[in-house]
Amino acid sequence: MSRLVLPGFPVWCAARVVAMDVVELALPGLLLFEPRVHSDGRGAFFESFHRSRYQRRLGADVEFVQDNVSVSAKGVLRGMHLQHPHGQGKLVSVFAGEVLDVVADVRVGSPHFGKHQALTLSGANRRQLFIPAGFAHGFLVLSDSALFQYKCTDYYHPESELSIRWDDPQLGIAWPEAHPTVGEKDAAAPGLQELLSAKRLPVFTTGPGDVR
Helix, strand or coil, X not given: CEEEEECCCCCEECCEECCEEEEECCCCCCEEEEECCEEECCEEECCCCCHHHHHHXXXXXXXXXXXXXEEEECCEEEEEEEECCCCCCEEEEEEECEEEEEEEECCECCCCCCCEEEEEEECCCCCEEEECCCEEEEEEECCCEEEXXXXXXXXXXXXXXXXXXXXXXXXXXXXXXXXXXECHXXXXXXXXXXXXXXXXXXXXXXXCCCCC
């Protein structure tokens, strides 16, 4: 895992320059943004989004067009979700509370197909995770409640929504809760192999977007 410093345009707050660290995760394409927080006796300040700076790291073609917010109680599991076609890149973060966030590469033909990565997002660590189109995403709430935000690169298309069973053994995700609270649609979701056989999954390509 390598760490890069992403310089920003100078933004002054209490005589300090706001900057952002970016961490490249083990699954290629996943990026962890770590805002630099400036605290004093009054509280704290950090820049949560700057379009030009993010596009310099993600590419000029990455444009966030829709924001979604969910509120979930402890033990709630939402996932694993993706949209195909009309794939969505996502920038996800937690405003309050704590979740275990999980991303799986489900692009057919990807050298990392079926692999997943898990990490903690919380209101305390203020991390933001960028998830490219073609990856399935889900999270489990670890705190009493969690306020979760998604920034998306395409609009919601209900006819393109896909769910993969959260406890699919092919994904092998080690959720810390054996009996989470799961919605009816997620509980009835097919496994990865079923979607693969039905040719419902995105296809890995080399080049811009890495998916079709």
